[in-house]
Amino acid sequence: MTGVPRKRGRPARAEAAEGPGSRERIVAAARAEFASRGYDKASIRAIARGAGVDPALVHHYFGPKERLFAAAVEASLAPALSASATLPEGAPEDLAEELTRFFLGIWENPVTREPLLAVVRSAVTDETAAAVFRDLVSARLMLRIAAHLDTPDPPLRAELAAAHLVGVVLLRHVIKVEPLASADPADLIALVAPAIHHHLTAPADGGRPAT
Amino acid sequence: MTGVPRKRGRPARAEAAEGPGSRERIVAAARAEFASRGYDKASIRAIARGAGVDPALVHHYFGPKERLFAAAVEASLAPALSASATLPEGAPEDLAEELTRFFLGIWENPVTREPLLAVVRSAVTDETAAAVFRDLVSARLMLRIAAHLDTPDPPLRAELAAAHLVGVVLLRHVIKVEPLASADPADLIALVAPAIHHHLTAPADGGRPAT
Structure with a gap:
């Protein structure tokens, strides 16, 4: 899962607060959400909830939905x-x-x-x-x-x-x-x-x- | 499209009122509806509307949704x-x-x-x-x-x-x-x-x- 460039202005405070492994938890939650609801209906908010992180952190790590789908695939x-x-x-x-x-x-x-x-x-x-x-x-x-x-x-x-x-x-x-x-x-x-x-x-x- | 048994108590009046070819129009409308919305989301009501018939006539001819899907397939x-x-x-x-x-x-x-x-x-x-x-x-x-x-x-x-x-x-x-x-x-x-x-x-x- 390397190779996704970090964005400027990332929410460092949120990231620190969510603790280590949040990136892996997001990918795991995304796999479950895409699996159960399909690409079209999958919700970033539900994925964030599943990973126990703020939706902003999902966007920070992965950008748009298709990038998150690519990581899950x-x-x-x-x-x-x-x-x-x-x-x-x-x-x-x-x-x-x-x-x-x-x-x-x-x-x-x-x-x-x-x-x-x-x-x-x-x-x-x-x-x-x-x-x-x-x-x-x-x-x-x-x-x-x-x-x-x-x-x-x-x-x-x-x-x-x-x-x-x-x-x-x-x-x-x-x-x-x-x-x-x-x-x-x-x-x-x-x-x-x-x-x-x-x-x-x-x-x-x-x-x-x-x- | 033969072989679908007619049910007792069919709405003969509605059938007569809808005119000939209603069965074919229903199948054509069903194909369009299943194609655009998929099996799960396809609506019998929308199919009836597309065919210009009463929803009861769709059910009369085809029974449950999967039978209508079979006819469309x-x-x-x-x-x-x-x-x-x-x-x-x-x-x-x-x-x-x-x-x-x-x-x-x-x-x-x-x-x-x-x-x-x-x-x-x-x-x-x-x-x-x-x-x-x-x-x-x-x-x-x-x-x-x-x-x-x-x-x-x-x-x-x-x-x-x-x-x-x-x-x-x-x-x-x-x-x-x-x-x-x-x-x-x-x-x-x-x-x-x-x-x-x-x-x-x-x-x-x-x-x-x-x-």
């Missing part, structure tokens, strides 16, 4: 971002399977799923939230995966792989369509990883898997 | 449903490419995209809308595609193919992540169809495309 994506920093350097098969296992895995665990679900719901229904999500995911995740690829147009390939994984979690965990919703995770990984592999490796004409 | 899916009735009987390659071309195609045209987008937004944010969408899509689309497949667990395969296509339109048309959002449709079809083909044909262990 970044916190929700933290496991994905840290894992993507340790992508395997090996064969493309390993990269595809690793990505598939990791991405589907963080959606299997309710603790990591719920905040992501909240982010996706906001991004699907609100243009501003979509823009924040898009920029963050592009800069922090897609470009990092693309750097591993040896295909034409690596960013497009990374996005097509991500599109497949996003679609699977959407139908499995949000729409909950059967039998996908109850399928064994290992079976899913075995079926999805080759399609991800296709996107990470196929030549410019799309190629075609052996029949 | 079915109308929005009509092009997809009618096209899936004419899926090619040929080689699996043709089926994968045909499905990919068709599905991505209806999202390229704003006239067919907007109502689908509205349905997806409602389904992602509301549990009741998700259930309606799920049942309709399962019964009318997934099972029809699955009937063409010669793999283990055809419904799962049809859903994985659908998941990929849904993920692509989500990142392209809703989140609008670049370069996917601006990619040439023909290039996208060439890249995505082989992954769809994989799901429609791969053996039980998932197989692995030739590298």
Whole structure:
């Protein structure tokens, strides 16, 4: 959460009075508020109340609402971002399977799923939230995966792989369509990883898997 | 829109007074209302006003709100449903490419995209809308595609193919992540169809495309 410039004239007295950790408490409260009410309806006042701070301190740390949303999204994506920093350097098969296992895995665990679900719901229904999500995911995740690829147009390939994984979690965990919703995770990984592999490796004409 | 049983004690006088075509006008007004306000906030009263009928007539034709939503979704899916009735009987390659071309195609045209987008937004944010969408899509689309497949667990395969296509339109048309959002449709079809083909044909262990 570094990198947000402090503003001049910050309310130093209020900050001192709220005690240490207020920034982290604000982000935690923002995640809860965005998760339960969505981007559009989330209230800065409620977030401040949840964090036990003055609303002015929320604005001091984060500025406008979309900056606070970005911080909340970044916190929700933290496991994905840290894992993507340790992508395997090996064969493309390993990269595809690793990505598939990791991405589907963080959606299997309710603790990591719920905040992501909240982010996706906001991004699907609100243009501003979509823009924040898009920029963050592009800069922090897609470009990092693309750097591993040896295909034409690596960013497009990374996005097509991500599109497949996003679609699977959407139908499995949000729409909950059967039998996908109850399928064994290992079976899913075995079926999805080759399609991800296709996107990470196929030549410019799309190629075609052996029949 | 057949198959909705008429209730006893229907307001025959009101129906006669509203004139012919009132049912169609209600569905059109419902599509507009669900599209602009989402499932949760959509109002039966506003739909009746939009259709120029009495709210009692809306309830008479459709019963509870989720039934009206189902009718609106079915109308929005009509092009997809009618096209899936004419899926090619040929080689699996043709089926994968045909499905990919068709599905991505209806999202390229704003006239067919907007109502689908509205349905997806409602389904992602509301549990009741998700259930309606799920049942309709399962019964009318997934099972029809699955009937063409010669793999283990055809419904799962049809859903994985659908998941990929849904993920692509989500990142392209809703989140609008670049370069996917601006990619040439023909290039996208060439890249995505082989992954769809994989799901429609791969053996039980998932197989692995030739590298």
